[in-house]
Amino acid sequence: MKKILFILFLISAAALTADAQCPMCKASVESGMKDPNSKGRGLNDGILYLLATPYIAIAIIGGVWYNKRRK
Numbered sequence: 001m002k003k004i005l006f007i008l009f010l011i012s013a014a015a016l017t018a019d020a021q022c023p024m025c026k027a028s029v030e031s032g033m034k035d036p037n038s039k040g041r042g043l044n045d046g047i048l049y050l051l052a053t054p055y056i057a058i059a060i061i062g063g064v065w066y067n068k069r070r071k
Helices: 002-017 023-031 039-070
Strands: none
């Protein structure tokens, strides 16, 4: 169980530091980064949020299932 939790922690930590962007979005954001109040600054955070949401949901469902199964 500790190994599974450690692996999940590593996956979530890697997702927080990853710079996940498609090439077209990345080019658009890089061209608009000259303005300090650019809307493109939050694009990377939004992509990471959308990427992490299914993993968090699966982890919660798995944790609930594991706890019910253990009892």
